[in-house]
Amino acid sequence: MAAVALRKEVVPLRTSPPHPAAKVLGERADAVRARFEASTGYRRTRAPEWLLTVLAPVAGLAVLVALWALIAKLGGRIPDPITVAHAAAKIFADPFYSKGPNDQGIGWNVLMSLKRVGIGFGMAALVGIPLGFVIGRFRFLSGMAAPIIALLKPVSPLAWLPIGLLVFKAANPAAIYVIFICSLWPMIVNTAVGVRQIPQDYLNVARVLNLSEWKVFTKILFPAVLPYMITGVRLSIGVAWLVIVAAEMLTGGVGIGFWVWDEWNNLKVEHIIIAIFTIGIVGLVLEQALVLLARRFSYA
Amino acid sequence: MHKYLSIESVDKTFETKKGDFVALTGIDLAIRKGEFVTLIGHSGCGKSTLLNLVAGLLKPTAGTILLAEKHIDGPGPDRGVVFQNHSLLPWLTCFENVYLAVERVFAKERKERTHAALELVGLAHAEHNYPHEISGGMKQRVGIARALAIEPKVLLLDEPFGALDALTRATLQDELMRIVGSTGATVLMVTHDVDEAVLLSDRVVMMTNGPAATIGDVLQVDLPRPRARLALAHDARFMELRAAVLEFLYAKQAKRLKVA
Numbered sequence: 001m002a003a004v005a006l007r008k009e010v011v012p013l014r015t016s017p018p019h020p021a022a023k024v025l026g027e028r029a030d031a032v033r034a035r036f037e038a039s040t041g042y043r044r045t046r047a048p049e050w051l052l053t054v055l056a057p058v059a060g061l062a063v064l065v066a067l068w069a070l071i072a073k074l075g076g077r078i079p080d081p082i083t084v085a086h087a088a089a090k091i092f093a094d095p096f097y098s099k100g101p102n103d104q105g106i107g108w109n110v111l112m113s114l115k116r117v118g119i120g121f122g123m124a125a126l127v128g129i130p131l132g133f134v135i136g137r138f139r140f141l142s143g144m145a146a147p148i149i150a151l152l153k154p155v156s157p158l159a160w161l162p163i164g165l166l167v168f169k170a171a172n173p174a175a176i177y178v179i180f181i182c183s184l185w186p187m188i189v190n191t192a193v194g195v196r197q198i199p200q201d202y203l204n205v206a207r208v209l210n211l212s213e214w215k216v217f218t219k220i221l222f223p224a225v226l227p228y229m230i231t232g233v234r235l236s237i238g239v240a241w242l243v244i245v246a247a248e249m250l251t252g253g254v255g256i257g258f259w260v261w262d263e264w265n266n267l268k269v270e271h272i273i274i275a276i277f278t279i280g281i282v283g284l285v286l287e288q289a290l291v292l293l294a295r296r297f298s299y300a
Numbered sequence: 301m302h303k304y305l306s307i308e309s310v311d312k313t314f315e316t317k318k319g320d321f322v323a324l325t326g327i328d329l330a331i332r333k334g335e336f337v338t339l340i341g342h343s344g345c346g347k348s349t350l351l352n353l354v355a356g357l358l359k360p361t362a363g364t365i366l367l368a369e370k371h372i373d374g375p376g377p378d379r380g381v382v383f384q385n386h387s388l389l390p391w392l393t394c395f396e397n398v399y400l401a402v403e404r405v406f407a408k409e410r411k412e413r414t415h416a417a418l419e420l421v422g423l424a425h426a427e428h429n430y431p432h433e434i435s436g437g438m439k440q441r442v443g444i445a446r447a448l449a450i451e452p453k454v455l456l457l458d459e460p461f462g463a464l465d466a467l468t469r470a471t472l473q474d475e476l477m478r479i480v481g482s483t484g485a486t487v488l489m490v491t492h493d494v495d496e497a498v499l500l501s502d503r504v505v506m507m508t509n510g511p512a513a514t515i516g517d518v519l520q521v522d523l524p525r526p527r528a529r530l531a532l533a534h535d536a537r538f539m540e541l542r543a544a545v546l547e548f549l550y551a552k553q554a555k556r557l558k559v560a
Contacts, residue, residue: 201387208355208381209401209450219400223391 079270087270088277102262104254106274110282113248113255116172117240120179124236128184129229132191133221142192149185157182157243161250171251178247179240186235194228195221226297234290241283303366304333304486305354305454310363312349322512323349327363329505329515331454336480336487338497340545341507341516342555347490350507351458354488355381368453377405380447384459386439388431394418394442395427398449405450417449418442420479437468444476448483455480457489461496473499474529481526494545498538499527506548509555517548 047055065081072080079087095107135145157178164174202224206216248257256279263271312324323346331337339347352358354365356375365372367379375381388397399414406413418424421441426434431442440460447455460476461469473496480487491497497504501521508516521541523532532538
């Protein structure tokens, strides 16, 4: 799965020249339009490109808010967008207040969750990337790792939580441990795929130039694998951000997932909706940052 | 004749799932210092295999290969290899690609040597471009610069212009003639282009069809140097030599079409 997603990221789209007939058809369409404009005096101009790129997403979001308002109006206990906006204004006016361990601003909650993701993910990168390299390089190790990865990868990370609680006897390390487990697989798999995808040509260059092992690693292996690695990192962070919310709901403490659960217990539904948007926006920012990073290291 | 590069009774057999595959058998070839030799033959005749044996990327099953009286046992900086598909590292600039080879061989004047090699192939202005920013012909020039920069005893070219269009190919052939003329390099080149073989070589080595391919005939190209492409186009001797290679390839070693 990861390997497929990754190839899409790395292989640049080949832009083929337009079909010869396209020019002819285009000219014909232009002629027809010109005649229509001349006969009716009506001139239809195309919307400029920037308008489309701005307008379409804005329209999409407007539809989402409209649907939400409609559902709120039809009843149930879903607060409408305006109530939520007022609540959000109040919450984000002071995001970093702290009134004891169980009552902190949304800013602290988000930062605590990001910290857990950062630590768990960082440890997974330290283990997963080198492991991916050796698994990709040596066929025997790859054969050894295949059944383990195949067996453990589909397991929901939350299934590991009781083991974490048992071993660490505390909620916080258990949550970090769950992040570690779920971040590990995409990084191992993608790094290993990257190592296996290195073109034989590059390795032949290394051989005829008699490069040292260190040079082979720094000048050929590492740069060749880097785009795959970044894809692994991206998938890992995405999964980790999904999982942390659920893990925190179970472990408690300070964190955006716990905050959602706490607000549910307080029956402040508008806060839950704010949390949903906040989680979405943070995830979006993480994803986009890594997409930018990946673009920096693609050699098209 | 002084043997500089000497291939002596070389056989190469590959082990495959369907049993052993004899690619080359009984190859004997001696190349003088400063000589330009091309290997020509139909695809699958093992000419690239022979080049890879000299490069040290493959080991012969039997026989030996000597370069300047030294036994070849694996790749080494005494041989510069130019691959068909340029094989430049895309994350390094042209300069860095050549420098990678230079720093492996020389301790001093690395930058000067890299610069000189790129100047030799007429690419001093594109040093700091990345491979994806330059044309196919320019990439192949960088490949040649990389191979020449280590000042190898022999230059090995594996269909270096095969992936280029005809006009670019002609330009690079002329360029290669000029470079080889000015450096006095010893060259072994694989090609399937008859004109290229006759135009560039001192000798054309024609190979029989595989499996168990061997050297079928060797043609001495006694055209005076420097050679001019346009003048040769009307040259009777050039035509004769060209015809001799064509004769070998399409009459004696005519490739039977396999009906699938």
